[in-house]
Amino acid sequence: GAVVSQHPSWVICKSGTSVKIECRSLDFQATTMFWYRQFPKQSLMLMATSNEGSKATYEQGVEKDKFLINHASLTLSTLTVTSAHPEDSSFYICSARGVPHFIQETQYFGPGTRLLVL
């Protein structure tokens, strides 16, 4: 149980285009989903927290107009990188917390999406 998927697993795009990444909880309902960014040989950096049906809460320094997050259902959250630039190239990982039989704080992670902006 507690399986989280992401799509696509990798994407290459031209500078200036927008890219949408999907995060799905496959076997549980995710009341909260998180989006992280990870650079090589570094730890995970939390970008934003999204609760189903409400606006995402962004961490300090993360541009909400650049990284659009939608959590439309209890099993799906999307991250859209708008007008992507080479510096947005990174590994993006989502995680999800379920209800109610999972420990509240435990986050289960997706496999990640590698974004390369040319």
Place this chain on the structure above:
Amino acid sequence: GESVGLHLPTLSVQEGDNSIINCAYSNSASDYFIWYKQESGKGPQFIIDIRSNMDKRQGQRVTVLLNKTVKHLSLQIAATQPGDSAVYFCAESGEYGNKLVFGAGTILRVKS
């Protein structure tokens, strides 16, 4: 805040030996801790967790120890196998509400 580690510490162990990975956490108000394993190019995988009202918790081949006095967490892996090679992250939760705060990570290399 988040943890940044440009030079992750590396632990090299011989296959079959026991591994101990350490983590120092920062917030004494944290009351829940998790260890994750991350293989190259993949997302973190849940290994084991522990609450602050416990000192030790055991799983399959893994044990987590919590020392609240010195704010220290450790992950012990018994009979380490090549498949255990990965980056291991500790994470803490509590005062931050929904959030997990991740440590810098430790690279575990298992030599056959």
